[in-house]
Amino acid sequence: MHLYEALTEYAKGEDYPYHMPGHKRRAFGAMPPETYRMDVTEIDGFDDLHAPEGLIKDLQSRIARLYGAEESFCLVGGSTCGILAAVSAAVFEGGHLLMARNCHKSAYHAAYLRGLKLTYLIPPVLPEFGICDALSPEQVQAALEADPSIEAVLIVSPTYEGRISPVREIAKIVHSFGKILIVDEAHGAHLGLSGAFHENSCQAGADLVIHSTHKTLPAMTQTALLHVSGKRVDREKLKRFLRIYQSSSPSYVLMASVDNAVTMMERDGEVLGQKLKTEFSELLSDLSACKHFHFLTGINSDVGKLVIHAGDSGFTGQQIYDMLRVKYHLQLEMAAGDFCLAMFTVGDTAEGFRRMRDAVLQMDAQAKPAESAKRALETPKLPEAVMSLGDAWDAPFEEVPLEKSAGRISAEFLSLYPPGTPLVVPGERITQALACDLATWRTQGLRLRGVSDEGKVRCIL
Ligand SMILES: Cc1ncc(COP(=O)(O)O)c(C=O)c1O
Incomplete structure (x- = not known):
């Protein structure tokens, strides 16, 4: 049994x-x-x-x-x-x-x-x-x-x-x-x-x-x-x-x-998986009609993760996420600077695919393309590690405003949430570029971890 x-x-x-x-x-x-x-x-x-x-x-x-x-x-x-x-x-x-x-x-x-x-x-x-x-x-x-x-x-x-x-x-x-x-x-x-x-x-x-x-x-x-x-x-x-x-x-x-x-x-995995793959491929194929948004695809991409990139739509990832939630009642998994993420699984219904397709196509059609001044996104350099994670997380700290944090050693994990993977680990030095990014994301309303409501971060004394 x-x-x-x-x-x-x-x-x-x-x-x-x-x-x-x-x-x-x-x-x-x-x-x-x-x-x-x-x-x-x-x-x-x-x-x-x-x-x-x-x-x-x-x-x-x-x-x-x-x-x-x-x-x-x-x-x-x-x-x-x-x-x-x-x-x-x-x-x-x-x-x-x-x-x-x-x-x-x-x-x-x-x-x-x-x-x-x-x-x-x-x-x-x-x-x-x-x-x-x-x-x-x-x-x-x-x-x-x-x-x-x-x-x-x-x-x-x-x-x-x-x-x-x-x-x-x-x-x-x-x-x-x-x-x-x-x-x-x-x-x-x-x-x-x-x-x-x-x-x-x-x-x-x-x-x-x-x-x-x-x-x-x-x-x-x-x-x-x-x-x-x-x-x-x-x-x-x-x-x-x-x-x-x-x-x-x-x-x-x-x-x-x-x-x-x-x-x-065990019983229906094969059928459910094939159904999800078909429905998800159809969704991506329908969304390829978008003029501004684009979508992460390819052989290394898993079935079901819909990454909606803002492209030249003039929207931020958070704005796309918010519009989908407020106007279309579609609750996504997360938003980041230039993209947001929706998840499809074997638990989804045809309605779930249809509503996402219709909403994204409509938003794309209504977008007013903006000249994007986006930086080239590169593999980030590791921040300099000055202390071990254990020593730094247990060390005395002070709260420092983000704009004054460049060059200081972080006493906390700093991340965007979700997914919460660290941009800085305790013991690492906060760079000028990261302090600027965090300040920008804060003004965009993205969910940050390790940054207080007042825009301060914990730095080693
Ligand atoms: C890559 C990765 N690993 C592990 C976890 C932790 O999983 P759980 O929430 O089931 O504890 C998460 C949660 O978001 C994750 O994104």
Whole structure:
């Protein structure tokens, strides 16, 4: 029996709960009663995420089979806890991690917690979009040749905007150096589940892979997966870190929603994937009629990520995002300086595709083209690292107005959110160019992290 079936059955039954959670499986306030009826804890017959022997063990085995991993774990703390556990298990305390600069903050948090030395792989920037592109195997090879003390490599693929790296080739290189490859595939939980999508990183040979099932599959927020394969990773250590970083009371409603999504993909993944690919290709084909906006496409782009670039429309990314939300009631995933991002998944309806197509075509037709004074977008240079992340994040600081911050050492992560990948890591020097960009984005209303409402940043004293 599947976990969600067992919970649904249990919800209909007579059992009185003399156990947690405190709502006693009764509805309080305005929440729908069904959710409470299913929200149990580790009672008899429902297994234990931290020592699975029954329903959860079966679910995890099915997940491993589906993705092509040797062992899989359900996560209820998002990919965040999968990344924390993967990095902690793959690199010794105080060790050396080679990681993509566009990693999610959880990777930096893992490095902070474990006192790691970081060396960065800088993804090239797609010049016309200002977006991080895929990493090349040559970059990884060169970095590993340059420093034998590196213990593991962490890359992000697909990126937030859907760029996919050649993981199979990268895995071969990393393994030829005897190192561990971790792939943050948070945005690719659908990969490998249909011929319509790229293969996933378990299939491509990575040692540790993290998927946010809540991002691109129909599972509830916070749900994610961690997969491990091969002999390079100490699995006992991995499980220890999962016990450390995950709640000791994992939500059964969340785990049931993973089961539900996985079952759907086991049964219908091929068809659903092909349908999404067809609908998404049709959308891109219809949108190619736009005169001003343009769209990120190509072999390295994942199916479903619609990156709308403002082109010469005269709009900023935030304005396009706001118009789509206010006028057309279309809520996008994020806005950046010159583009915004909409996500399509196997959970979308024909209406979702139609409304996006009609709105974008209409906005493009109404745009009043402006002479754009855009800078050529280049791969950014790494800010100078003056102190280690750990030392800087714990150091005394003062609040400094952005316009006076150039040249100072940052005591905080500075980023655009979402996705929150750092522009500056604590311990790095803030450049004049970045201080200007942050000030501009602030006036454009973009969501910044690390900059206060008064436009101040924390700098080391
Ligand atoms: C690339 C990447 N990795 C990891 C995460 C963390 O995922 P979660 O929200 O499931 O914890 C995110 C979240 O946006 C992300 O963009």
